[in-house]
Amino acid sequence: MSELVIRTDGVELATQSFGNPTQPPLLLIMGGMASMLWWPEEFCHRLGERDRFIIRYDQRDTGLSTKYPPGRPGYTFDDAVDDVFRVLDGYGIANAHIVGFSLGGMVGQVAALKNPDRVLSLTVISSSPVGVDNSLFPASGEAWMEHMAVEVDWSDRADAVAYLVEDARLTAGTAYPFDEAGTRAFIERDFDRSGGYLNATNHSVLFDVGETWRGRLNKMTLPLLVLHGTADPVFPLAHGEALARAVADSKFVRIKGGGHEIHPGDWEQIISAIDELVRGRASAK
Numbered sequence: 001m002s003e004l005v006i007r008t009d010g011v012e013l014a015t016q017s018f019g020n021p022t023q024p025p026l027l028l029i030m031g032g033m034a035s036m037l038w039w040p041e042e043f044c045h046r047l048g049e050r051d052r053f054i055i056r057y058d059q060r061d062t063g064l065s066t067k068y069p070p071g072r073p074g075y076t077f078d079d080a081v082d083d084v085f086r087v088l089d090g091y092g093i094a095n096a097h098i099v100g101f102s103l104g105g106m107v108g109q110v111a112a113l114k115n116p117d118r119v120l121s122l123t124v125i126s127s128s129p130v131g132v133d134n135s136l137f138p139a140s141g142e143a144w145m146e147h148m149a150v151e152v153d154w155s156d157r158a159d160a161v162a163y164l165v166e167d168a169r170l171t172a173g174t175a176y177p178f179d180e181a182g183t184r185a186f187i188e189r190d191f192d193r194s195g196g197y198l199n200a201t202n203h204s205v206l207f208d209v210g211e212t213w214r215g216r217l218n219k220m221t222l223p224l225l226v227l228h229g230t231a232d233p234v235f236p237l238a239h240g241e242a243l244a245r246a247v248a249d250s251k252f253v254r255i256k257g258g259g260h261e262i263h264p265g266d267w268e269q270i271i272s273a274i275d276e277l278v279r280g281r282a283s284a285k
Helices: 041-048 077-090 103-114 142-148 157-171 180-194 199-207 237-246 264-283
Strands: 002-008 011-018 025-029 053-057 096-101 119-125 224-229 250-255
Touching (some): 002 077, 011 041, 011 077, 025 077, 025 103, 041 264, 053 077, 077 103, 077 199, 096 264, 103 119, 103 199, 119 264, 142 157, 157 180, 224 264, 237 250, 250 264
Parallel strands (some): 025 053, 025 096, 096 119, 119 224, 224 250
Antiparallel strands (some): 002 011, 011 053
């Protein structure tokens, strides 16, 4: 694993890479309030073993990237999209395959629409289509929504960690037992590395995609892979199905019993599906 901090346009974006840089690049975009560590290191290594060059990065206000005062984010959703290309530029990469989870999947969708020449393929995991009326889809699970309403002192380590452990439990799938001890140890490590999670609450601004991309998904021409857990309580299965229907060149893969997560038990299915997409894109050239 190698580390690179990309400094451009007054922003620092912390990144890590895995695998051989001469191989086709895959850029991983994580979801809201989540640093790049939520792409597990072993997952990245396994993905890189498929003859790929893997890059993960901390979005603004997470991990070691630039942070802004709480409640005063110095960026918008479009800036988060442009950060995708800032990372690629920092590595001298003209175009890449993009994999986005949850909010990162929304960022990836708009990146593919905004600059399709730089996106070879798009994989979206546990996300929702941008530019559509989401009120038409099933609502998030009631227990998770109640949890979202709980007040949290994000500056307090114990309070923040306890809240996110419970959040992980509520968003986990039904296929595997929940690893509370392992989850807690990971979140504590991520909290300490990030210097706390208070700044990450600024990510609420990233859910304002804006009107520019309304009704645009059917214009996407690059290959799209949608992976979605059948037990996802955040974005129920219908969200992923709608995204796949909106794009002509798409494939939809159900993760049986999967929640809003990238569970180790599902890694082989996820990695194999991404590998098939990337190899198919390469052979089509």
